[in-house]
Amino acid sequence: MSNIGALTAMSRGNKGTGPARALRRADMVPGIIYGDRKEPEMIAVNFKALAREHQSSNFFSKVFTLEINGKKQEVIAKDIQLHPVSDAPLHVDFQRINKDSKVNLFLPVTFINEEKSPAMKRGGALNVIIHSLEITCSPHMIPENLVVDLSGVEMHQSILIEHLKLPQGAQAAHPVRDNVLATIVAPSGTTDEEKTA
Structure with missing residues (x-):
């Protein structure tokens, strides 16, 4: 059965190409969390931790405990955008889950x-x-x-x-x-x- 990974993230307020580039220069990957009947939340995840997890074969079938500003929630990765040459993560989408989720x-x-x-x-x-x-x-x-x-x-x-x-x-x-x-x-x-x- 699926194992559980852990990632640390922070909230981000600014949208657009400029702020996203600034995050990547700071070794962060912009992303979004959606689902579970809540408003989508803009986040940023540590580049090295995300890249390491993405290399595993079960990245899209693994539950992650995502800690954002001290609060934890369970998510599953739904999509990741990669650089066309280096395959470095550029953006990641997570879906919120709970005990009743499918x-x-x-x-x-x-x-x-x-x-x-x-x-x-x-x-x-x-x-x-x-x-x-x-x-x-x-x-x-x-x-x-x-x-x-x-x-x-x-x-x-x-x-x-x-x-x-x-x-x-x-x-x-x-x-x-x-x-x-x-x-x-x-x-x-x-x-x-x-x-x-």
Whole structure:
């Protein structure tokens, strides 16, 4: 499940390009917090701390405790703008969350136990259709990835959403559109008779 990170921020009142440049010269990244039926709040986050967190693979699926002027609130990163050359953070968007919040996010789908699939043992190939699946879940119950167990999977079998083990309260955001995650196809060069068999 998702772990919790910590970032320190400060409120900022001035908008526009000039004040944003001044913040970046002071090693701060301008940002905004929105959601939870409250007014958006303009903030600035420490550049080094944000850049370090952004390098982690779970940056967009991690809950952050954001301390602003001594007050703490939980947020999740929703967007980050990067410099086109250096990839340095230029602006970050956070969404406020609480114990009742639900968030939509994409998580990678991982396939395990290929060696336990009869089809794969016979040379079948895994044709992945959905590499990242959009799910809806509590921000405090975000898994690191979504795992599909290929044990016992036969040739020409479709791997469906129900093969996934989702955390409690989580569900696919688009179950009809994303119903088929992958298929097992016969190796190339196989004759029609062999495929049927």
